[in-house]
Amino acid sequence: MLKISGLSIISLFAHVGAFYYDEKKINCYFGSWAVVRTEQPLELELIDPQLCTHLSCVHFDVASDGTLEAYKNPNDDNLVASKRAMTLKSKNPQLKVIAVVGGPNTNFIAIATNRTKQAIFKYTTLRVLTKYGFDGLDLFWPSLGVATEKEMKSIAKFLISMKYGMKAFNLTLGASLNGEVNDIQSWSKMPNIYLNYELDYINVMAYNFSTTIYHAPLYGNTNNTVENSMQVLSQNLVSASARLLLGVAFIGQAYQVSKGGYGRSNVVTLNARSFKRYVRYLDMCTEEQTNDIYYADEFGATFIKSRLSWTSYESVKTVVMKAEYAQELGLGGIAIWLLDDDDFLGRCGQRYPLLRAIHKTMNGPKDYDKL
Secondary structure, rough: OOOOHHHHHHHHOOOOOHEEEEEEEEEEEEEEHHHHOOOOOOOOHOOOOOOOHHHHHHEEEOOOOOOOOOOOOOOOHHHHHHHHHHHHHHOOOOEEEEEEEEEEOOOOHHHHHHHHHHHHHHHHHHHHHHHHOOOEEEEEOOOOOOOOOOHHHHHHHHHHHHHHHHHHHHOOOEEEEOOOOOHHHHHHOOOOOHHHOOEEEEEEEEOOOOOOOOOOOOOOOOOOOOOHHHHHHHOOOOOOHHEEEEEEEEEEEEEEEEEEEEOOOOOEEOOOOOOOEEEEEEHHHHHHHHOOEEEEEOEEEEEEOOEEEEEEEEEEEHHHHHHHHHHHHOOOOOEEEEEHHHOOOOOOOOOOHHHHHHHHHHHHHOOOOOO
């Protein structure tokens, strides 16, 4: 049985807003770069349009003055990729195509605290969304950092203004927040009402944790785990569970192993000087065919070890566990990062094994899961 503790804290909110959020969302992020590249491109047309409820294109850039750069460039890679995603609506009219705006270089606080930049951002964003037929906007805003109380008030007004603008055109407004405990706590400065009512959904990016060698442990004795992040979120941002999407990244973390680094109990000693690199499941699925696969029960994590390397990664088993966990908590669904990190080429068998495993867990088996 799935190990879950402290479930009651967040489950109290599972019914809130459920009337409006009955459908379990599977929000599938994809990189525009993967769609437009010439070598092994992500062919969106080959995705079964029933497997995702949302296709979210990463990342639309924002200029320093607040202008959405795609507003000035109709050949922006994000627009090119998103248009291809929109062709899938002919097969699934309920599919939502979302523009993910922002990233590590976007300073949303600078936009929120400057009326001119805020007006420019709102105008250019709405023009792009309505002109090209998007269904909504995702503010990729991992962390608030050390925002002051005055800045928090400006951010709240910014969210209200964006929500009114989006609502006028029947568009949704979401946000993507980092799942690290420190980042969740920084968002706790925001009055709950703004996150509960101005945002239609919140993607919790519960992966790439910095304080554990495991890529995204479900639980364990470390501060940053999926379970701990969701508990801190429920205590500090008491958002309706149905608005929360649990982020799952189809990648792993590989480390160099120190000489003689494996003990009798499979405890690994990593080379502290080695560079941690990220690996895609697209590459790990071939590793699974030639290496033994291990499962760390105390962390709810999968890993593969060889003589000189050790890799923790998201496997079919762990994504199923996380989908079950999201259902146990009454969450709104799963946010997948990224489609182009799954086995979209079918190297190891059926295309999109991780996506299909999540869909099957969230919705039950369908005929197209067997394709």
